[in-house]
Amino acid sequence: MTAPFSTTPPLPVVRLMPKANARAIRHGAPWVYANELVTDRRTKGLAPGAIALLEDSLRQPLGVVTVNPVSKIIARVLDSDPEAVIDQDWMARRLRRALALRDRLFDAPYYRLVHAEADGFPGVIIDRFGDTVVIQPNAAWSEALIEPLTAALIEVTGAKNVLKNASGRTRALEGLDDVSAVLAGDAPDAPVPVPMNGATYMADLTGGQKTGIFYDQRPNHAFVASLARGARVLDVFSHVGGFGLAAIAGGAASVLCVDGSAPALNLAAEGADAMGVSDRMTTRQGDAFDVLTQLRAEGAEFDVVVCDPPAFAPAKPAVEAGLRAYERIARLAAPLVADGGILGLCSCSHAADMTQFRTASIRGIGRAGRRPSLIHSGSAGPDHPQLPQLAESGYLKSLFFHL
Numbered sequence: 001m002t003a004p005f006s007t008t009p010p011l012p013v014v015r016l017m018p019k020a021n022a023r024a025i026r027h028g029a030p031w032v033y034a035n036e037l038v039t040d041r042r043t044k045g046l047a048p049g050a051i052a053l054l055e056d057s058l059r060q061p062l063g064v065v066t067v068n069p070v071s072k073i074i075a076r077v078l079d080s081d082p083e084a085v086i087d088q089d090w091m092a093r094r095l096r097r098a099l100a101l102r103d104r105l106f107d108a109p110y111y112r113l114v115h116a117e118a119d120g121f122p123g124v125i126i127d128r129f130g131d132t133v134v135i136q137p138n139a140a141w142s143e144a145l146i147e148p149l150t151a152a153l154i155e156v157t158g159a160k161n162v163l164k165n166a167s168g169r170t171r172a173l174e175g176l177d178d179v180s181a182v183l184a185g186d187a188p189d190a191p192v193p194v195p196m197n198g199a200t201y202m203a204d205l206t207g208g209q210k211t212g213i214f215y216d217q218r219p220n221h222a223f224v225a226s227l228a229r230g231a232r233v234l235d236v237f238s239h240v241g242g243f244g245l246a247a248i249a250g251g252a253a254s255v256l257c258v259d260g261s262a263p264a265l266n267l268a269a270e271g272a273d274a275m276g277v278s279d280r281m282t283t284r285q286g287d288a289f290d291v292l293t294q295l296r297a298e299g300a301e302f303d304v305v306v307c308d309p310p311a312f313a314p315a316k317p318a319v320e321a322g323l324r325a326y327e328r329i330a331r332l333a334a335p336l337v338a339d340g341g342i343l344g345l346c347s348c349s350h351a352a353d354m355t356q357f358r359t360a361s362i363r364g365i366g367r368a369g370r371r372p373s374l375i376h377s378g379s380a381g382p383d384h385p386q387l388p389q390l391a392e393s394g395y396l397k398s399l400f401f402h403l
Contacts, residue, residue, distance in 0.1 A: 003144040005050040007086045012052045014043050014067055014075060015059070022056035025063070025077065028389040030117045032065070032075035044069050048175055049140030051078070051086050066122065066141035070175040076122035076139060086145070091152035094120040099156055102128075102383055110194050111383040112215045113157070118385040118393050123170070126153070127211040129192050129203060132161040134211040135183070138168040143176055150183045161185030165211050169314070180206070191267055193274060197222045198249035200274040201240055202267040209239065209264070216380035217242055217308065220346070220398045223376055224306060225250030227342055231303035234258070234295075234336060236288050236329075241268030241281070243306040243344070248277045256302075257283045258291050292332035305337050306344035308398075313349035322349055323360040330364025334372075334403060343372070343401045350395035357397050365401060372401035 016022055020036035021029070032054070037043065046052065046067050054065040054075060061082035065075040078086055098119045102111050113119075113133065114126035123139025133153055137143045150162050162184040166177060191202035194213055199221075203212035224233075224243050229251035235244035238257035245268065247255055257268045265283040272281040284291055288309065307329050313322025330345055337343045343365065347357045354377070365372045380386075380396040387393045 003049070004047045005144070007051045007145070009053075009083065009085070011064065012042070012046060012050065013055055014038070014046075014052045014065065015055045016057050016062075018057040020057070022060075022062060024389070025054070025056075026080075028387070030077045030122060030387065030390055031073045032077075034072055034074040037074050039069070039074070043067070047144070049142075049144040051141065053082055066139065068140045068174055071140070071173060076117075076141070078120075078122065078141070086141075088148035088152045088155075091121075091145075091149055092156050095152055095156040101385075105382050108195060109157075110196065110215075112381075113383075115384045116393070117390055118387040123174070124149075125168075125211065127213070127215060128157065128159075129194060129205060129212070131159055132163065132185075132188060132192065132205060133157060133159045134163045134165050134205055136165050136168045136211060138170045138174065138176075140174045140176060143174075146183065154184060159184075161187065163187055163205060167210065191270060193271075197225055197246045199225075199241075199245035200271050201242075201245060202270040202274065203240065204263070204267060207263070208267070209261075213240060214242060216348075216384045216396050217346070217398075218381040218383075220344070220378045221246035223378060223400065224304060224344060227304055228252040232301070232338075234300075234302040234305040234333075236292065236305070236307040236333065237309045238268055238283075239264050239308075241271050242308065244268060244281060245271050245275070247304065248272065248275065248280050252280065252304075255281045257281065258288060259283075259285065260287055261285075289328065289332060292329075292336065296332070296335050300336055301338045302336055303338050303341045304344070305333050305341070306346070307333050308344075308346040311349040311395075312347070313352040316351045319349075319351050319356070322352055323356055326352070326357060327360040327364035327367075330361045331368045332364075334365045334368035334370040337370070337403045339403070341403055342375075343403055344398060345401075346396070346398040348396050350392045353391075354397050358399060361399055361401075365403070370403045372403055374399060375402050376400040 125136035228247035244255040312325040378398040
């Protein structure tokens with residue numbers, strides 16, 4: 001797809017309103033909202049994803065941005081240098097910097113290579129699976145410039161296959177379609193084995209959730225593995241066996257994985273089979289709230305219980321309902337934990353902060369009649385860096401309680 005606009009100077013100019021906080025942009029804030037920008041006819045006429053020069057209300061340059069008139073986030077900062085040219089070379093330089101960090105962190109090429117704004121690619125997610133990479137171009141500029149982005153990825157990583165995953169919820173907010181594609185090479189014809197924390201996960205890169213696996217929980221998986229020797233473990237909302245397979249790698253005696261998706265549970269079972277530990281894993285498909293209730297009625301008991309649900313509060317309007325759901329999960333899960341056992345609760349809702357999530361979790365545990373002590377809290381791994389000026393980048397929260 002060829003960009004319907006120029007990426008080289010002279011660029012169209014967009015300007016902040018006098019009330020907008022230009023200082024925040026100068027200090028690294030990455031977004032400009034629609035009510036902060038002068039939206040005259042020329043600005044409204046820019047193609048979604050167009051590259052422009054951002055100025056403050058006094059016409060002083062702030063940097064190069066991408067503009068999308070149909071999005072509430074009307075501008076995203078690409079580069080603070082007003083002379084920057086957003087081309088393949090620019091992308092390759094940023095990808096090399098991102099790759100250098102991952103090479104220091106990991107000994108195998110299985111990780112999140114680009115975590116959006118924090119890696120200098122606003123709205124872009126790139127996960128690596130050996131010689132295959134999966135891009136989620138969730139901002140219009142990356143969709144329009146997908147060809148040079150793909151070429152830069154191949155240049156920097158040597159990847160043989162580049163896939164585009166268009167399932168991201170935010171794409172609709174950018175006016176983008178949901179059509180995935182193979183951008184280079186071939187799509188794998190079978191799940192890809194991914195080694196993490198001594199476990200083997202099976203990632204469906206074309207039909208699974210998001211890019212096929214959730215790398216963000218890696219350090220939290222490792223913490224559960226450290227607790228798991230000889231333990232009976234319950235992994236709720238397990239997806240492809242995230243906490244469960246890590247627990248088995250850590251020496252768990254048995255693991256029950258619960259999820260609403262049969263394909264995800266099949267992949268969890270395939271991972272256990274690849275590890276040669278199928279005899280220690282069982283799966284149970286169903287609504288997590290229902291299964292937790294059923295397990296209580298059955299008198300089930302576990303030494304470690306972990307609940308890692310989808311985002312119950314994906315945006316501010318859903319925060320109150322989301323917090324009630326997190327409280328309910330804690331209330332249903334706590335009775336299943338043996339005395340002296342561990343309960344792990346996770347949230348990927350950026351709209352609910354850690355304090356709110358912790359309060360909801362403790363309330364739920366208390367209403368179950370259990371007395372918790374917090375022994376560990378966690379966040380996403382270092383391949384999911386946080387941009388300090390963007391609270392949304394610190395979305396993942398995990399709490400582990402001794403009951």
